[in-house]
Amino acid sequence: MEKVILIDAGVKELDFSLAAGERLSLILLILPANASVAAPASVSSAPESLTLPVRVRLDGAGADFRLHALCLCSGREKVSVRVQLEHRVPDASSQQLIRCIAGGESRVTFDGLIKVHPGAIRTEAFQASNNILLSEKAKVLTSPQLEIYADDVKCSHGATTGTLDEDEQFYMRSRGITLEQARQLQLRSFVWPVLEAVSDEKLRDELDERVRHALARL
Amino acid sequence: MQTLLEIHDLHAGIAGKEILKGIDLTIRAGEIHAVMGPNGAGKSTLGAILTGKPQYEVTGGSVLFKGQDLLSMSPEERSWAGIFLSFQYPIDIPGVSISNFLKTALSCRRKARGLPELTPSEFIALRKEKMALLQMKPEFLKRDVNVGFSGGEKKRGEIFQMAMLDPDLSILDETDSGLDVDALRIVAEGVNRLHTPKKASIVITHYQRLLDYIVPDYVHILKDGRILKTAGRELVAEIEEKGYEGF
Numbered sequence: 001m002e003k004v005i006l007i008d009a010g011v012k013e014l015d016f017s018l019a020a021g022e023r024l025s026l027i028l029l030i031l032p033a034n035a036s037v038a039a040p041a042s043v044s045s046a047p048e049s050l051t052l053p054v055r056v057r058l059d060g061a062g063a064d065f066r067l068h069a070l071c072l073c074s075g076r077e078k079v080s081v082r083v084q085l086e087h088r089v090p091d092a093s094s095q096q097l098i099r100c101i102a103g104g105e106s107r108v109t110f111d112g113l114i115k116v117h118p119g120a121i122r123t124e125a126f127q128a129s130n131n132i133l134l135s136e137k138a139k140v141l142t143s144p145q146l147e148i149y150a151d152d153v154k155c156s157h158g159a160t161t162g163t164l165d166e167d168e169q170f171y172m173r174s175r176g177i178t179l180e181q182a183r184q185l186q187l188r189s190f191v192w193p194v195l196e197a198v199s200d201e202k203l204r205d206e207l208d209e210r211v212r213h214a215l216a217r218l
Numbered sequence: 219m220q221t222l223l224e225i226h227d228l229h230a231g232i233a234g235k236e237i238l239k240g241i242d243l244t245i246r247a248g249e250i251h252a253v254m255g256p257n258g259a260g261k262s263t264l265g266a267i268l269t270g271k272p273q274y275e276v277t278g279g280s281v282l283f284k285g286q287d288l289l290s291m292s293p294e295e296r297s298w299a300g301i302f303l304s305f306q307y308p309i310d311i312p313g314v315s316i317s318n319f320l321k322t323a324l325s326c327r328r329k330a331r332g333l334p335e336l337t338p339s340e341f342i343a344l345r346k347e348k349m350a351l352l353q354m355k356p357e358f359l360k361r362d363v364n365v366g367f368s369g370g371e372k373k374r375g376e377i378f379q380m381a382m383l384d385p386d387l388s389i390l391d392e393t394d395s396g397l398d399v400d401a402l403r404i405v406a407e408g409v410n411r412l413h414t415p416k417k418a419s420i421v422i423t424h425y426q427r428l429l430d431y432i433v434p435d436y437v438h439i440l441k442d443g444r445i446l447k448t449a450g451r452e453l454v455a456e457i458e459e460k461g462y463e464g465f
Contacts, residue, residue: 189313
């Protein structure tokens, strides 16, 4: 099953339990409220403050969970996402990719806990969190955590935070691409792995359009 | 012949360290200039300065391109004016296909020059023509810019981009490094076929190898940030014999 959720103030929490053999691909998008194509730029951006707990339990062998999350902030937003993933049985797998672009004076916190319960052998759990800061005042705090109480598991997590690469920008500019266009290409390539996870092509195109508009205003 | 580039007493460096210590160089349309020198002579710095790489600072002198002050232009403006640098170490851009990259580059350039965008069929025809020149396969366009490319593919990709952008002054920075003999020949033939009496090239190289294929009109020896000697193509053989130590 695939679920695509555009997070707004109405979404208070997410909670899933996966039974044996069940698969869930969860795609979360936290976009500025003015990212819709029609909305004028003056519409105030996303909920100023957003706290989103995401709890996922893998309760049956062969369960497979995928998370792709994208968060774009450019104003004074305070966004906090806490993912708590529990591997409670053997032979389940999970993969998470969280990508965040923070500009303006936004604050983004991402806490990702992967807990592998005693006996949950042959668990495979991977998590990557990548962040780009667009301004000196923006902050991203990312704290991945692994709690492993079983042997014979494959688990990893990685977090990176950086700015847009200037060597890439110079390379593009030397080919006549303006600095602004170069930034847009970089931002789009950064968010693409999340959008790519949307399997319905029509929906993906719609979301892509919204994301483009949001990126153009970052 | 039209003068394309005039460099006068150029001093430049990076992080407070002077690397170019007074360069004078004039390049006219139709000419191919080789800049040769040992490692650390300032060859790549010259390319970086001419294309406006951030971090590098010009501390003295002037550079005119087609009579305009080049040093006051942004890197993209220099590209629009007709300058191209083939990078010694081309940069990977994950997530951006060659096709999209070049479409964006051409679109920015045409907009800056007040020209309408190429239609999709014009773009496809153009890239097909230029790919044939470099003997490249269509799959190449779908790959991300320089990601996972072999040394030869990177350099061929650079010359393909050069062909697409059709510059008046091409600077080839160590284009021969990392190329086997077949790739070297394809790249050099591509460069030669793109050369016209209206265009000029600066070929920056350490070795004679590339100059067996791209024959220069002038050869300059750059050492310790200065041009020590300028002569015709016969200088290449002299360097090969004496080494840079002999100058």
